[in-house]
Amino acid sequence: MTILQLEKRILWVSVAFVLVLFALAALAVNLFHVGLPTCLTDIKPFQKGELITHSPTHYEIHYVAKMWKFEPENVTVPAGSTVDIYVSTPDVTHGLALLGTNVNLMVVPGVVNYSRVKLDSPRNYQLLCHEFCGTGHDRMATNLRVVDRASFNATPTAPAEPQSQTAGARLLESKECLSCHSVDGSEGIGPTLKGLYGRVEKMTDGKTITVDDGYLRESIVNPSAKIPAGYDDLMTKAELTDDEVARIIEYLKTLK
Numbered sequence: 001m002t003i004l005q006l007e008k009r010i011l012w013v014s015v016a017f018v019l020v021l022f023a024l025a026a027l028a029v030n031l032f033h034v035g036l037p038t039c040l041t042d043i044k045p046f047q048k049g050e051l052i053t054h055s056p057t058h059y060e061i062h063y064v065a066k067m068w069k070f071e072p073e074n075v076t077v078p079a080g081s082t083v084d085i086y087v088s089t090p091d092v093t094h095g096l097a098l099l100g101t102n103v104n105l106m107v108v109p110g111v112v113n114y115s116r117v118k119l120d121s122p123r124n125y126q127l128l129c130h131e132f133c134g135t136g137h138d139r140m141a142t143n144l145r146v147v148d149r150a151s152f153n154a155t156p157t158a159p160a161e162p163q164s165q166t167a168g169a170r171l172l173e174s175k176e177c178l179s180c181h182s183v184d185g186s187e188g189i190g191p192t193l194k195g196l197y198g199r200v201e202k203m204t205d206g207k208t209i210t211v212d213d214g215y216l217r218e219s220i221v222n223p224s225a226k227i228p229a230g231y232d233d234l235m236t237k238a239e240l241t242d243d244e245v246a247r248i249i250e251y252l253k254t255l256k
């Protein structure tokens with residue numbers, strides 16, 4: 001059999017192309033910690049969302065994706081951690097994307113999907129559902145916060161807050177305000193609540209306002225009334241009594 005010079009060249013180019021492809025894949029795995037998403041069929045879907053600590057640098061998060069939230073919400077891990085993410089759902093197909101990382105999983109009823117990610121520096125990552133799963137799909141988002149090790153270790157010993165503040169803090173948590181608004185100054189889907197009271201904010205219509213009780217009340221009761229520049233009109237109205245709104249405002253004043 002004779003191989004034409006041209007055929008030989010084409011063969012060499014093809015082989016080189018395949019080798020480059022494998023080299024790039026190996027580089028992606030090692031340099032950018034790209035983990036391959038894995039569907040685990042030997043683990044039974046779980047019902048409970050939780051954060052499991054294996055070691056100070058290795059964590060495991062079991063996310064339950066359900067209409068229309070992720071559990072657990074607002075998980076915090078220290079910088080430099082390897083995080084194993086497992087996700088399962090008791091209802092319909094969802095998606096799980098950890099924006100800014102390569103974690104991108106399907107969430108399919110009956111199986112558990114898995115991906116590993118190394119989170120090196122402090123940052124607030126948004127965790128979103130990216131498969132349309134019903135009317136509340138757009139609200140299916142939470143945060144995975146990466147904080148520096150010192151503040152992570154300091155969290156449990158923080159001094160107890162006065163009673164009136166914790167009521168407001170609890171409301172923010174239970175009404176899922178914290179899925180979009182941080183209280184530590186980090187970026188979210190909505191503006192951070194840290195230092196919000198008294199801040200001068202620019203609105204989408206170009207006007208500026210100083211955040212006071214009236215503005216906060218209006219923004220909670222009627223979120224679409226005034227939208228700060230740089231944000232979208234995404235906030236949904238929470239079911240709150242006047243008294244609850246007042247408690248939240250009192251709490252927001254303490255977030256300096």
Ligand code: CUA
Pocket residue numbers: 065066068093094095129130131132133134137138140
């Ligand atoms: Cu869950 Cu979209």
